Amino acid sequence: MLFASVSMLAALATLYVQGLLPASAPSADEPFHYQGFEKVLRHVQPDGDVDFSSMGRERAELDRFVASLASFSPHNRPDVFPTSEDALAFWLNTYHALVLQQVVDGYPYLESVEQPWPGRFFWARSWPVGGRRMTLWSLRHRVLSGEFADPRVHLALFHATRGGPRMDSSHFQPEYLHSQLNEASRRFIGDKRNVRLDRDTVHLARLFETYREDFLAALPEGRRGNVLQFVWAFLPDTCEERPGCDTRADLDHACGPKLDRCHIVFEAEDTSLPDAAARPSRTER
Template sequence: MRILVFITGVVFQMAAFAQSFDHSHENFTQVLDRHVVVYDNNLKSAVNYNQLAQNSEPLKTYLDALSAVEKPMYQSWASQQQLAFLINAYNGFTLKLIVDNIEEFRSGEAESIRDLGGLFSTPWEKSFFTLLGERRTLDWVEHEKIRVDFDEPRIHAALVCAAISCPKLRAEAFSAENLNTQLDDQMLTFLNDRDKNGIDDKGIYLSKIFDWYRDDFNGLEDYLLEYISALSDDPAQKEKMKQQSLDIRFVDYNWTLNSIDNR
């Protein structure tokens, strides 16, 4: 009987944990909606980092709420809730990293997120925030959690590293309820951006992201066929792509900060 009562108590406690977190991530949506500018027919976005730095408290409040989530709460969530949480955490703490170092960008000491690394480490290896009860790095979120726990290649069109060549940062947070639609929209938008992906007389050209994470796509050529219309409207090009007779090359990556001044 005592065991039954204990188990029942644990179940109710986990249910309470799951309900106490706002899985709509509405507070993050408000931050993004205010500071992210979407342009080029909704294919790109830029961030008003100076404005965000001047009004950083809402972002801090949201990130504090993420940091307050402990492992038992996280583990009680559905898979889609976990993934939305981690994507938003990666993007949100990336914004924090830029804002925390805004003076370096203002002075010209930094032009890219890569300039924020240490002598022997990259900015993605910095332990500058807390998540799931421990100090974490952006690399941990992406490579040790998201890519390990989820077989979802579309995350590479959703994680934004504050560079011009990154996929666009959405002006809304990811949420479990809308996650599948949002991820598909991100990949379609990314592949429709002709500055990053497309087909020309030399073949298929793709963002370096598809080169860096090629193994995540479980056969890149076949994966691209799912988004063939995003890469080209030309029937002849589509047919060549279906026959996999087009060469693939990867374009240079522009690491310049994705600020509104660099649009």
């Protein structure tokens, strides 16, 4: 009896984390739209930091948008999201909205997504989304990674860390989605915190190791053995916009034409919040 109960609880926990438990999908009062969420994003700074304090003071639009997700998703309303671009844009915007709401709910006490222990931020809470209770973990791993074979998503997905992809001040739009994903990839890879050359060593964000197989799978045949091939594709040709950046020519010179002469070091991610407000550290309080 005890074994059966434990097994049932374990099965329910698995379904919960993977976002497979059912939720009510109430009838919507109006058609689905992103206007409110676009207003929320005005609190994102040009450098990608977020003014969580002001977002929290004006959180009504964020809460309304999150509430609207209960009625809609590409899974239960494919008529509203008829193309793959519509669907992917929805899931990206949904993930970002839920991340922002969770940070705002914990602010100002929340200083890192690692609080109170690593991983909890992404699986301990769920939201009703189109008839399912979804966790951030399920959105990222089961939906975004499982249904869309596009590694650029990893470079565009804001998960509330200073060392991860930065938030943009515009929501993802189906008609501009590919250019937005390309720009997010160029922005991430062009940042020396994520890609930095030091003679024959390339320092890469840990994200490239975590999702290495996804990046390699997107490369043409013959180039799938080296994640630097993916990095090269999004490095700039010149550093006119980002003085001091590393370019494609720099990577070619350091690593050779096959990009196989360099040593790769994967750097740990700074998991503190990209908070636009200057808050003292705990040791300074």
